[in-house]
Amino acid sequence: MAYSFPDEVLEHVFSFIQSDKDRNAVSLVCKSWYEIERWCRRKVFIGNCYAVSPRMVIRRFPEVRSIKLKGKPHFADFNLVPDGWGGYVLPWIAEMAGAYPWLEEIRLKRMVVTDESLELIAKSFKNFKVLVLFSCEGFSTDGLAAIAASCKNLRELDLRESEVDDLSGHWLAHFPETCTSLVSLNISCLRSDEVSFSALERLVGRCPNLRSLRLNRAVTLDKIANILRRAPQLVDFGTGYYAAELQPDVFSNLAGAFSSCKELKSLSGFWDVVPAYLPALYSICPRLTSLNLSYATIQSPDLIKLVSHCPRLQRLLVLDYVEDSGLEELASSCKDLQELRVFPSDPFGAEPNVSLTEQGLVAVSLGCPKLRSVLYFCRRMSNAALVTIAQNRPNLTRFRLCIIEPKTPDYLTLEPLDVGFGAIVEHCKDLSRLSLSGLLTDHVFEYIGTYGKKLEMLSVAFAGDSDLGLHHVLSGCESLRKLEIRDCPFGDKALLANAAKLETMRSLWMSSCAVSFGACKLLGQKMPKLNVEVIDETEPPDSRPESCPVDKLYIYRSVAGPRFDMPPFVWTMDEAVRILH
């Protein structure tokens, strides 16, 4: 008997289903559910902008209001992807301009966004509300001026970590006086000194719903108080420069302004922070749940003092100036801590400049029962420490360890760190993201393949002995979506033997490994649903024998076929098109 729910009822039911995974499952139930679902899907997430074409998305989902797109591979963050590789958003904007006149939200990560794209957004979407450009590049403040001027209902403008050609601070003045809708403004990445401060003040003052404001370095400490007094409802605030000669009236003004922000829970910024001004924050510290001090070059004693005032801290980003002693204090003061990121203050120095070792991380893992997410740069590690961490924190979901010197062994036993990382994957059953470092053999990959069943993203560098390592990962990690590898002795065998696996993943990056050009061609030929791209900036891969290893390889699944916007140094291995240039 066919059920007889009218479409509208089903649509209404589906509107409560927000997650992409669930929506995808719904669409597979039967043809009519597929049809109903596709007409009422409002949000689309595309993890790789080349996996599908704009036209295909529009054809299937005609009524989208919110889109999120990601472009370059993650290793682009570390200069491994040459400029000009791709990830252009303009083709998407151009298609959506016609198809989605009611588009409200665009969120982009690692994409190339031009002023032309921004102007097109400003022109095409009458109800545009949210623009998030995360680690994007290619645009200037002229493009931002167009957005500011035209988007009458703009709620969010977030430029986090993007590279913006900062031509003039006056773009802020392009927000019309009638714009009062801003909820979130993040301009922290703008580098010039030229933010039009009076325009900023007025904008902040007339947006009563502003919850998140992240300023850039141009805003000096003495100006912060003015801003805060206009927006005491802020929940998240990023300071500009936090440095000035200590002046009592400036200090008390600042302290007063902070204390009037009763909702403030999250702080960031703090460029060039002067410790004497940190006590101005003490009144809000008890409420703070998130603190980003990764630009704050203050030493451990000042960090300890600050952190000890923040018992509710859930998220801390800090430089390794915090040292083991600071982390021990953190472990005893901040029992709600869920995420810790410790960045290196001197990553290229040969010798440690601070006293930060594995001890700090062990202390936090022992003292903070809710710790789930770790990113930790240090210069030494031991299997014993890793085992301790794993046994104490089986609830870890993200564990990224970077021992600064490649191939560093266990400093106590001089053995590889296989056992330590093995313990991490074995005990932390919900681990979804892992980054390895230090001296590692194929054994660590055996552990990962055996235990890492929920692992979705794995980053590997200077590790392993042979193809066996790669094979363990590809054959064992059932949930693997993203694999990025550099400088490992992995070659053709494991890749070709696990070719089918690659279609179940979003992408695979391999650079400075041992995959031959011949294998790349073979893979491209046999696997039409994969785009196999070879990157070589020095010479075409076919100018050398087929057995020569390629410099960089990026493989991703796609229903759109090979792309055609590649620069000269990217070659695609495609069966129909042969070696496309």
Added chain:
Amino acid sequence: MSSENGKRLLETDAGGLNFEATELTLGLPGEPRVTSDGGAKLGSKRGFSETVDLKLGDNNQEVKLGHSLQEAAKSPVSKTQVVGWPPVRGFAKRGKKSCKYVKVAVDGAPYLRKVDLEIYNSYQQLLTSLEDMFSCFTIRNYLNEKKIDQVNGIEYMPTYEDKDGDWMLVGDVPWQMFVESCKRLRLMKSSEAVGLGLKTAPKYSSTN
């Protein structure tokens, strides 16, 4: 924990790819890495090591780079730097430009000099250094006393060419922004600058 049957070298039957020839490792010649099995390889030469004078085998970290390092915070580079490692984002850009040499021209001087802007932390340091370099001239620093050259009574204004090709007065923008946009420096005779009608002093020349 060692692997008895772990292969040290990758030898594929198909294609016979000799892995060893392609493996990249980090390390200086003569520096042993102790490992239990495969992976102990000595460093292969990379171009960068030729430009840095290294002292091997001792703890002396002094590196001769041809100019004085004014800041202790700038730790000397004593090993080759691998692209994209360590994987730090903001630093990645900083690490790329570990020195920024710009030409310095002085009106009336027969030859140009070069300075590395990265070794200074403020305008004051730069101007002092330039004065040392061109010791017979003195440079006008707005917020200090007007300095007149003893010999022939000429004073100089520090100017620079920015990314857009415009000639700007040194000192108007924060130091770091100046370093990023400066392409070359020119110490201009003040008499030439008279017509520029500069009324206000640059913001940052003495405080930074």
